[in-house]
Amino acid sequence: MHTSSTPYTHLLRTYLAPQKGRVALLALLVFASLALALWNPQLIRTFIDSAQERSGLDKLLGAAALFTTLTIVQQLILLVATYISELIGWTATNRLRGDLALHCLKLDLAFHKTHTPGELIERVDGDVNQLARFFSQLVVQLAGNLLLFVGVLVLLWWEGWQIGLAVTLVAVSSIFVIEALRRRMTPRWERFRAAEADLYGFLEERLNGLEDIRASGAVGYTMNRLYHFMRVRWLAMRHVMRLNAWVISLPIWIFGFAYGAAHLASGPLFYSGVLTLGSVYLIFYYVNLMEGPLWETLRQVEELQRALASINRIAALFAIQPQIQDGEGVSVPDAPLAVEFDHVSFHYEDDDERVITDLSFQLAPGQVLGLLGRTGSGKSTLSKLLYRFYDPTQGQIRLGDGNGHSFDLRQARRADLRGR
Structure with a gap:
């Protein structure tokens, strides 16, 4: 696994390229779902404005029926996208797991003397499991949610520059905060994954040697070592969770400011007659529409940190090369030598x-x-x-x-x- 590119892009190219048809279909379905999510609120505005103008019942029923139909279609699209994404994820991770296990088997005995079987199981299976969503839908959905953000902001600017400017300032500020948190989260997840692998490696080795431990009177020493590894893992997890608490509370603050900014910007325009009641509802619907993707983005950023930490550890394992290299090859006779x-x-x-x-x-x-x-x-x-x-x-x-x-x-x- 030699590459001049980053481990992330190399993994995506290596394990998603054979499934490029499925990946393209998944991207198409996700973006179609986003387009419907942006279009549906326009139908609600049409319905509200038509009702306020006392338009005919046929127009109201038509808008309601179209809204319901598109909502059902959107859910069906999401269902199919979920199935395809899981198929992509499991296919890619199974192949990666096989390649990583084969690479470890080709390494020298010197490597296996310094890495316990429990640690290798955690690195080959545990780290790869963290990449299931990374391969299946994390990248596509993260890009889709960012596009939804951009689409909502464009439509808000279309409704009024004051509204678009107010919400854009809040959204851009939130992106900078999320990026700052992302940079701090990745090293913490790497330390947590390393501590977890060390703990499982210690457990596997000591469980296989229980009789020797009892016979040599090393039970107390072994338990002290276990407490040490458990403490290191707990401290690493605490560092992650303390920062994660800020990540979880972030949307509450962001959308408090976003709703306030939308209210301050749209109120004067509504009372001056520039915006209709349907347009005001549309603005708040779009702001509310951003809330779900932001929560999803934050959750995906957290998952991305776990995935990136695992990718770094997988890349480090792939980078270890056997010191004993194969020769050019000679014909070895079948007879006794x-x-x-x-x-x-x-x-x-x-x-x-x-x-x-x-x-x-x-x-x-x-x-x-x-x-x-x-x-x-x-x-x-x-x-x-x-x-x-x-x-x-x-x-x-x-x-x-x-x-x-x-x-x-x-x-x-x-x-x-x-x-x-």
């Missing part, structure tokens, strides 16, 4: 003490070698070197047919070696 260790030395990265020192021996094809030694003497390490889970620190390991034809183990592909 000769094995030669030529002055092989090896030590693990986290320990400078050599496990194997200047080891040399040869095995003819079909010959069996038994290894005896105390724990930690390097018996298992020889097998790991032979299958290229590790590479020797010094020396060479060669395989051959026993007739003088041999190759360095590092020239072969790991899959070919491990397939034997």
Whole structure:
């Protein structure tokens, strides 16, 4: 997963491009729903003004029937859009989950020694689960809600520049506040997701070693470590929730100002006869129409922070590359192979003490070698070197047919070696 673009755009291109037909249909449905949401209030204004002018009953019934029909159509569109978005989200996340799991399986043993299975499960499954809405509808709906904002403001300016200016100032101010909160939320969500992964990794490892913990009398120590991880997670969650409280209360303040601005701007115009009763209702309907998308936008911004935090962690995991690279590839015979260790030395990265020192021996094809030694003497390490889970620190390991034809183990592909 090498890319010069941001991880967000790369993920969208990689996992939504195969579903571009569904994505285009979803965008079309969402924008059609927004168009109906902007058009319906015009029918209400027509109905109110027609009733005030004592127009014919046919005109009133026609406006009411059209309004009801469009409302039903809008709900049907939203229903179909929800189904398509879920289909897109699950298809994309399942593919991402598979790619991430395969990438982890290809990493070296050194990586798996420093990352517990519980942590990897949380990063492969938990972080990817956070992206379901990001792939399915978050981006489209966020863009749609912003377009609805713009559409409402344009129509309010059409009704009167005073009204449009007043509500625009409130809306623009709210966007700056939301952006400021967004910048502060993402790092907090990243820390929370990291703390959660550490906790689950600790739990998985300790639950698998309960008997050893009891036998060694380490129950108290283990519980103290558990309390430490739980405290770190709780503190990270508290930092997120404290800022989230401001996010939740934001629409109340914003729309208090928006309704006040609309009232102050439309009142004089109504009493001077510039605006009809239907137009005044239309203005407040549009302001109220902005409230739902703003709540949705704030919720989507919160979900986007979780998604972006997970994307950063997924990108960091994809960025880890195996230190042991495949060779150019050689033809590995199906017959029994000769094995030669030529002055092989090896030590693990986290320990400078050599496990194997200047080891040399040869095995003819079909010959069996038994290894005896105390724990930690390097018996298992020889097998790991032979299958290229590790590479020797010094020396060479060669395989051959026993007739003088041999190759360095590092020239072969790991899959070919491990397939034997």
